Amino acid sequence: MAIGFFKSKKDKGLEDVILPEHIGIIMDGNGRWAQKRGLPRKAGHRAGAKNFRTITKHCANIGIKYLTVYAFSTENWKRPKDEVNALMELFKSYLEEAIRDFKDEDIVVRFIGDKTAFSPELQALIKENEECSADRKGMVLNIAMNYGGRDEIVRAMRRIAERVENKEITAGDITENDISDNLYTAGQPDPDLIIRPSGEYRISNFLLWQSAYSEYVILDDVLWPDFSKDMLEQCILEYARRNRRFGSV
Ligand code: IPE
Ligand code: IPE
Ligand code: MG
Numbered sequence: 001m002a003i004g005f006f007k008s009k010k011d012k013g014l015e016d017v018i019l020p021e022h023i024g025i026i027m028d029g030n031g032r033w034a035q036k037r038g039l040p041r042k043a044g045h046r047a048g049a050k051n052f053r054t055i056t057k058h059c060a061n062i063g064i065k066y067l068t069v070y071a072f073s074t075e076n077w078k079r080p081k082d083e084v085n086a087l088m089e090l091f092k093s094y095l096e097e098a099i100r101d102f103k104d105e106d107i108v109v110r111f112i113g114d115k116t117a118f119s120p121e122l123q124a125l126i127k128e129n130e131e132c133s134a135d136r137k138g139m140v141l142n143i144a145m146n147y148g149g150r151d152e153i154v155r156a157m158r159r160i161a162e163r164v165e166n167k168e169i170t171a172g173d174i175t176e177n178d179i180s181d182n183l184y185t186a187g188q189p190d191p192d193l194i195i196r197p198s199g200e201y202r203i204s205n206f207l208l209w210q211s212a213y214s215e216y217v218i219l220d221d222v223l224w225p226d227f228s229k230d231m232l233e234q235c236i237l238e239y240a241r242r243n244r245r246f247g248s249v
Pocket of ligand 3: 028030
């Protein structure tokens with residue numbers, strides 16, 4: 001949607017509304033942010049990674065329970081080798097710091113997506129981040145890396161098909177819950193609100209199954225590195241104004 005609501009007077013504050021339990025963010029627009037400044041695209045990714053930290057901590061501080069951020073899709077491997085390499089380097093240096101970084105906010109760090117495509121070094125860092133934050137009690141942060149909604153559903157289907165092959169269940173026994181329980185996000189609530197800066201009106205393979213009833217807020221004139229804490233709060237207030245019917249009246 002257009003960003004007009006940002007210009008309207010704040011009628012309510014976060015303390016007056018029911019917060020979304022789970023927020024998803026498609027962190028888009030890093031490349032354009034850099035291009036606008038005459039910088040290489042990787043400078044945009046660096047700025048985007050920095051903003052990811054700021055916004056993640058703010059989500060935890062205002063009481064969001066689950067945050068899923070889209071960092072790298074199964075389709076992003078199609079980008080020029082240089083850019084993919086720069087992103088992998090950035091993930092590596094970022095994950096080295098992240099181990100300490102989210103400790104004060106008590107954030108549980110999880111990764112969703114196919115990790116096996118990453119270098120052994122990156123996989124070790126992913127594991128270390130997950131293990132050292134697993135006992136924390138705060139917000140659950142899912143970092144979607146080499147994540148694709150279709151790939152996730154195919155994986156779930158394979159696991160369910162194995163149970164059918166082993167005659168543990170019949171095809172007729174398969175329920176929606178079986179599919180949800182075999183996704184990377186098993187056990188977590190579906191996202192209530194999905195935010196996409198940079199003005200693209202599409203889902204780009206993000207949380208396909210889980211977003212069946214998510215509310216979307218698309219920001220036309222904001223690129224991810226410029227997305228601020230105040231904008232996040234405005235998106236939450238916009239979400240709170242929506243009337244979610246889930247097919248009912
Ligand atoms: C999002 O920013 C980051 C990744 C997909 C890794 P983009 O790199 O897609 O930025 P734009 O859309 O080209 O501006
Ligand atoms: C979606 O952005 C993926 C991430 C933000 C990680 P893209 O920039 O890859 O999406 P498209 O290509 O515009 O659909
Ligand atoms: Mg993009």
